[in-house]
Amino acid sequence: MSTRDEETLLIVEADPTIRRSLANYLKTDYRVLGAKTGAEAWATLAKEKVDLILFDDGVADVKGVEFFREARVRYPDVVRILLTESREYSAVMNIIKEAAVYQVIPTPCPPWHLRLLIDRALESRELSRRHRMLSRDLKLSDGAFHNHKAHLTKLIRESYEFDKLVFASDAMLEVCNLARKAATTDLPVLIEGETGTGKELLARAVHGFSERKAFPFLAQNCGALPDELLQSELFGHKRGAFTGAVSDRLGLFVAADGGTVFLDEVSEVSPSFQVSLLRFLQEGEVKPLGSEKTRHTSVRIIAASNRPIKELVAAGAFRKDLYYRLRGFELTIPPLRNRVEDIAVLAEHFTRKYAEFSNRRIAGITVQMMRQLQAYPFPGNVRELETEIRRMVSLASQGEFLSTEHLSDDLAKVVPQDLRQKEMNLIHSSGTLKQKVERLEAQVVTQTLLRFRWNQSKVAKELGLSRVGLANKIRRYKLATTSAGDPPHAQPGRS
Structure with a gap:
């Protein structure tokens, strides 16, 4: 059994002179084996690893199409090339279909042509092998896809979707890649960004990609409650601990044991509550209001703020030690x-x-x-x-x-930048004041027509014109509907 790494060719050719000539021509780049009959070829294939078979249809004991029909089943990864005297298109196509032959070559064929064909055939075989390996390696846990294109489409989509966050920008890709890394750890996460950027969605995604995903994700807005109620919501309370405490309350830190608690607007909590939160982050201890007992919980904290906490620390409005505890990973979501x-x-x-x-x-x-x-x-x-x-x-x-x-x-009311530039060009263009006003009027009418998709009743009402007056301006400025979404050209009229 051969252990050589180079690609191996098997030439099945009855004429020994042709066989030796081809072998000498090809052996500079390939390992070349020879066989003068079909039986000898089968024996060689049984003991050698062959990458490509070059079969001349002139051997005595078997036809090429019959040999390749069986080889297709026994050695499906071997590339098959058939040399034949037939030049009929229908016969060649039947051979290709029946035996899945890579190529059928009419003889005689120049050696350089044959060499080029062999090179391309083996390159194609290697690409197919890599394609299969890549498809297998990229297969996701929820099952295989029907084809490679669909597979890659989903991979690309998921590269630009992090749970329910959808994006296309490099800035968000960078944030979500860091969030994926954060999810694999148990460190606290601090998410900063303006209101409405998706901080809670990012927090839920971090939880969903973490080992805590089987346990609860509970959220609390810290900016909406006074200290006593916030203490009760997070740490719990005993019945009678304060006015209105008519029953025991577990608290989110205990209820989410093993999971994640999301603290939104953490920058708004008071200095006294910052101390309670810092102690919880350090010790993991929960002491409900009105109780003397403490208990330990394993909760991951993800905090969020719509103001940069580093600036609040510099201004003395937020504890520096709490800030350092919260920012195990610091994620900043850029505004839209x-x-x-x-x-x-x-x-x-x-x-x-x-x-x-x-x-x-x-x-x-x-x-x-x-x-x-x-x-x-x-x-x-x-x-x-x-x-x-x-x-x-x-x-x-x-x-x-x-x-x-x-x-x-x-x-x-927003004017896109390209249209705004056109308006500036109109103002600074040459011509009299009357001509500039007409150009600008034509632009305003055009934009309004586009905004209302040429509904002239709505356009006339928007511009304070009658339908007849609007029709006169459309005719005067030679405006016409456009399907591309760009303003049509207008020619200022003469008065």
Whole structure:
């Protein structure tokens, strides 16, 4: 049995002169074996690892198609090339189909042509092998995919989805990659970011990818409660501990034992409560209000703040030692206005989500509306975008595109950068004041027509014109509907 690493060719050729000639030509790069009959070829295949068979159809004991039909079953990984005198297309195609032959070559064939074909055949075989290995290695735990394309599509999608967080920007990819690493540890996590960026979703994702995922994830907004109630919510209380405590309360730290507690707006807690929280992080001890007993719990803390805690520490408004305890991993979610590339994928995601939720069919999002969304700063971040899309889906008709007609007033007023630049160009262009005013008026009419998708009744009402007056301006400025979402060219009229 051979142990050589180079690729091995088996030449099945009845004429010894041709066989030796081919072997001498190919042996510089390949290990070459020879056989003068089909029986001799089978014997060689039984004891040698062969990568490619070159079979001349002139051997006496077996036809090439019959030999390869059996070889296809016994040695499926071996590349099969058949040399034949036949030049009929139908005969060649039958051979390829019946025996799964890589290539059928009419003879005579120049050696250099044959060499090139062998090189390409073995390269193709290696690529197929690597493809199979990659497909197997990338297979996810929830089962194989029907084909490699679908498999890779899901892998790419999951690379840009972290639990319920959907994104396309490198900034969010970096945050989520760090969050995945944080999930594999038991360290506290501090998440900072503006309101509406998705801090709780990120916290839930960290919990969901951690070893604590089988235990509870409980959340508490620390900014909404006074100290006594917050102490009760987190640490629990005994009956009668304070006015209104009519029964015992377990507290989130005990209820989530083994799991995760998410403390939102942790920056808003008082200095006295910061001391209680620090002690819990250090000792893991829980002492309910009104009780003398303490108990230990194993809870991971994920805290969030919409203000940079490092700045609060510098200002003396937050304990430095508590800050260092909370930031085992520190994750900062950038605002949506700083990752504009996420707006399109989020808008499409929310459109699908709420269309399915309301059992509606939405055809998609127009180019012009997407430009409007990407030009808006979204002070409420992802939460504001989600609310906007949900509203538009409810307004759209069955099978309709979401367009600028469905935008809320704040977003409808936004002028995309490319249109804003065109307006500036109009103002600074050459011409008299009257000509500049006409150009600007044509631009305003155009934008409004696009925003209302050429619904002239709505446009006339928006601009304070009669329908006849609007029709005159459309005719005067030679405006025409456009399907691409860009403003049509307008020619200022003469008075």
